[in-house]
Amino acid sequence: MKRREFITLLGGAAIIWPLVARAQQPALPMVGFINPASPQSYARPLSAFLKGLGETGYVDGHNVAIEYRWAEGRNDRLPAMVADLVHRQVAVIAATSTSAALAAKAANTTIPIVFEMGDDPVRLGLVASLNQPGGNVTGVTQTNVEVAPKRLQLLHEVIPTARVMVLLVNPADPALAEMTTKEVQAAARTLGLELHVLNASTERDFDAVFAKLIQLRAGGLVIGGGPFLISRNEQLAALAARHAVPTIFQYREFAVAGGLLSYGSDITDSYRLAGVYTGRILKGDKPADLPVQQATKVEMIINLKTAKALGINVPNTLIGRADEVIE
Numbered sequence: 001m002k003r004r005e006f007i008t009l010l011g012g013a014a015i016i017w018p019l020v021a022r023a024q025q026p027a028l029p030m031v032g033f034i035n036p037a038s039p040q041s042y043a044r045p046l047s048a049f050l051k052g053l054g055e056t057g058y059v060d061g062h063n064v065a066i067e068y069r070w071a072e073g074r075n076d077r078l079p080a081m082v083a084d085l086v087h088r089q090v091a092v093i094a095a096t097s098t099s100a101a102l103a104a105k106a107a108n109t110t111i112p113i114v115f116e117m118g119d120d121p122v123r124l125g126l127v128a129s130l131n132q133p134g135g136n137v138t139g140v141t142q143t144n145v146e147v148a149p150k151r152l153q154l155l156h157e158v159i160p161t162a163r164v165m166v167l168l169v170n171p172a173d174p175a176l177a178e179m180t181t182k183e184v185q186a187a188a189r190t191l192g193l194e195l196h197v198l199n200a201s202t203e204r205d206f207d208a209v210f211a212k213l214i215q216l217r218a219g220g221l222v223i224g225g226g227p228f229l230i231s232r233n234e235q236l237a238a239l240a241a242r243h244a245v246p247t248i249f250q251y252r253e254f255a256v257a258g259g260l261l262s263y264g265s266d267i268t269d270s271y272r273l274a275g276v277y278t279g280r281i282l283k284g285d286k287p288a289d290l291p292v293q294q295a296t297k298v299e300m301i302i303n304l305k306t307a308k309a310l311g312i313n314v315p316n317t318l319i320g321r322a323d324e325v326i327e
Contacts, residue, residue, distance in 0.1 A: 027065075028063060028064055028065040029063075029064050029065070029091040029282055030064070030065045030066070030067055030088065030089075030090040030091055031053075031064055031065070031066045031067070031090060031091060031092050031093075031094060031278055031282070032066075032067045032069065032082075032085035032088070032090035032092070032093045032094065033046075033049070033066050033067065033068050033069065033094045033096070034068075034069040034070075034071075034078065034081055034082060034085065034093065034094070034095055034096065034100045034103075034104070035069070035070055035071070035096045035097060035100060035227060036070075036071040036073065036074070036075050036078060036097050036099055036100060036173075036226075036227040036228060037070065037071070037072070037073060037097075037227035037228065037230065037231040038070050038072050038073070038231060039068065039070055041230070041231030041232075041233075042096075042227070042231065044253075044267075044268055045096070045267050045268055045271040046271070047268075048267075048268035048269070048271040048272040048275065049094065049096070049116075049271040049272065049274055049275040049278075050275060051272050051275060052271070052272035052273060052274065052275020052276040052277075052278070052279065053275040053276070053278055053279045054275075054279075055272075055275070055276055055279065056275075056276055056278075056279025056280055056282070056283060057279065057283075058278075058279045058282060064282065067085060067088065067090060069081040069082075069084070069085065071100075073202065073228050073231070075099050075172045075173060075201075075228075076172075078099055078100055078103040079103050079106070079107065081103075082095075082100075082103045082104050082106075082107040082108070083107055085111075086107055086108045086111060089111075090111060091111075091112070091281075091282060092111070092112045092113070092114060092278050092281050092282060093108070093111055093112070093113045093114070094114050094116075094274060094275075094278050095113055095114070095115045095116075095139075096115070096116040096117075096227075096271065096274065097116070097117060097173070097226065097227045098115075098117045098118070098119045098124070098173060098175050098176045098226070099172075099173050099175070099176075099226075099227075100115070101113065101115035101117055101121070101124075101126055101137070101139070102124065102126070102175065104137075105125075105126055105137055108136070109135070109136060110136060111136065112136050112137075112138075112281045112286075112287045113136055113137045113138075113139070113287065114138060114139045114140075114274050114277045114278045114281065114287070115137065115138075115139030115140070115274070116139055116140050116141075116142070116270050116271055116273075116274040117139070117140075117141055117142070117144075117176075118141065118142045118143070118144025118145055118176065118225045118226075118250075118265070119141070119144070119145055119175060119176050119179060120141070120145065120179070121133075121137075121139065121141060121292055123179070124175055126139075127292060130291060130292040130294070131291045131292075132288070132291070133287060133288055133290065133291070133292055134288050135287065135288060136287050136288070137287055138277060138287040138288070138290040138291070138292055139274060139277065139292060139293075140270045140271075140273040140274045140277065140292070140293045140294070140295060141270070141292060141293070141294050141295070142264070142265035142267065142269075142270040142294075142295045143264065143265045143294070143295070143296060143298055144176075144180075144225040144250055144264060144265065145176070145179050145180050145183055145225070146183075147250075147263060147264055147265075147298060148180050148183050148184050148187075148222070148224065148225075149183050149184055149186065149187030150187075150263060151184075151222050151248045151249075151250070151261075151263050151264075152165060152167075152184055152187045152188060152191065152193070152195075152222050152248075153187060153191065154248060154261060154263055154300070154318070155220045155222060155246060155247075155248045155261065156191055156193065156220075157315060157318055158220075158246060158260070158261065158307075158312060158314055158315070158318065159219050159220055159246050159312065161219070162193075162218075162219020162220050162246075163192075163193060163194055163219065164193070164194045164196070164216055164217060164218045164219055165188065165193050165194070165195050165196075165218060165219060165220050165221070165222065166195070166196050166197075166198055166212075166213055166216065166218045166220070166221045166222070167180070167181060167184045167185075167195060167196070167197050167198070167221075167222045167224060168198050168199075168200060168209060168221060168222070168223045168224060168229070169181055169197060169198075169199060169200075169224040169226075170199070170200060170201050170224065170226045170228045170229055171199045171201055172201040172228065173226040173227075173228065176224070176225060176226050177199075177224060177226070180224040180225065181197050181224075184222060184224075185197075196212075196216055196218065198212055198213075200228075200229070201228065203232065203235070206232075206235070206236070206239055210239055210242075210243045210245070213243065213245055214243060218245065219246070220245065220246040220247065220248070221240065221245050221246070221247040221248075222247075222248055223236060223247060223248070223249040223250070223254075225250050225264075229249075230250070230251060230267070233249070233251060233253045233254045233257055233259075234253075234257040234258075236249065236254065236259070237254055237255075237257035237258040237259040238257070238258065240258075240259060240260070241258050241306065241309070244310055246260050246261075246310055246312060247259055247260055247261070248260065248261040248262065248263060249261075249262050249264075250262060250263065250264030250265070251264060251267060252266070252299065252301050252324070255301035255302065255303045255306075255324075255326060256301070256303075256326065258303065258305075258306055259303060259306065260302075260303055260306045260307060260310065260312070261300070261301065261302055261303070262299075262300070262301040263298070263299070263300045263301075264298060264299070265295050265296075265297060265298055265299075266295070266297055266299060269295045269297055270295035273293050273295060277290060277293070299323040299324070300321065300322050300323050300324075301322065301323065301324045301325075301326065302314060302318070302319060302322045302324075302325050302326065303326040304319075304325055304326060304327045305326060305327060306326075
């Protein structure tokens with residue numbers, strides 16, 4: 001072989017070798033993250049999920065790859081999104097809502113699923129029990145449905161003369177909507193209140209909802225949970241202020257945005273725990289052996305500035321029980 005040919009051969013090998021070496025490196029494990037809302041509206045919860053994942057040693061793009069699927073308020077897109085993640089053979093599916101978890105469970109019985117939701121996973125058939133989930137599903141629940149009746153009670157404390165109340169739910173999230181409605185209706189009967197249930201599954205529905213509120217002469221509004229309504233925190237707070245309707249929602253962001261009251265779990269806590277569980281499963285833990293965790297921290301935020309604008313005198317006893325007061 002001539003010297004020039006030999007040098008050319010060596011040069012070609014030098015180029016090919018790194019490519020071969022990279023090709024031989026094992027692919028990063030993939031996590032499928034699915035949520036019915038949008039990334040813009042869930043930036044803080046997503047950051048908490050990544051923090052939890054980091055607590056187990058996993059960093060997106062470094063030693064794990066996350067495939068994000070956002071339904072942008074279209075729950076009907078969830079089954080196809082889950083099917084795509086299953087086809088891609090992700091190592092874990094992080095289903096961060098009741099509807100996403102149900103879609104993931106229906107599509108697959110082998111890939112581990114970690115849910116984050118505000119509903120009862122046993123009642124929904126996702127797990128056999130909280131302590132022993134069994135199967136391929138486990139996760140974290142937040143106190144959403146359980147404290148929905150308490151939201152009605154708190155609103156009643158603030159406006160005791162109001163006899164007509166409204167509950168707003170998203171019918172496109174039927175499991176959550178039905179259970180929330182059942183619980184709040186029972187609380188309304190106990191308090192002797194007349195409760196009307198209104199529906200909104202798109203932003204176009206909001207104007208009709210508030211028009212109906214005025215028509216009913218409702219004294220207050222309780223907003224149900226779920227990603228669609230959560231992601232419209234600021235919009236709902238603005239509408240409640242514009243129509244002068246005393247309103248309570250689950251998340252702190254609602255009160256910060258100008259809503260009268262918020263009462264419920266800190267969503268970032270449950271998302272962080274879901275991230276931790278996702279990391280543990282990547283390390284080899286089995287969903288069947290990981291008890292469902294319950295994020296039990298509940299906080300109440302009162303916006304006194306909004307109360308003043310509405311002409312409401314919030315009882316001092318309620319202010320004393322608040323975790324945060326916005327003035």
